[in-house]
Amino acid sequence: MRGSGTIIEKLDRSHLVDSYNCGHEDLNRHIRRFAFANQAAGSAQTYVAAADGQVIGYYNLAVGAVAHALAPPRVAKGLARHPVPVMLLARRFYGHFDFDPSPTDAYHLFLLIKAILRRCFSPWQC
Secondary structure, three states: OOOOOOEEEOOOOEEEOOOOOOHHHHHHHHHHHHHHHHHHHHHEEEEEEEEEOOEEEEEEEEEEEEEEHHOOOHOOOOOOOOOEEEEEEEEEEEOOOOOOOOOOHHHHHHHHHHHHHHHOOOOOOO
């Protein structure tokens, strides 16, 4: 997904994550140290908003299942008594910068949210 010079795509080794700083050290550490390893292991997929290769935001998606008996009735209604598949938005963060936000920053956040919704409701894009 492209817009205003921002690309939203799956994390790969070409993305510059070392200088990512959202203001929350645990989230900074996650994208720098764990996101790619988790993706390679298949436990979660990380998607980044990148401008010129620099990561400016990211989110993680993980899949799982909920026991049919524990699923909300409106979700489980009409389904076989098998585990109900779920998609979890594991982490989502948009970077904060050391400078005043530009007028396009809200647009970058919008692109991230739009990409999350597309992936959640279009499983073939995961």
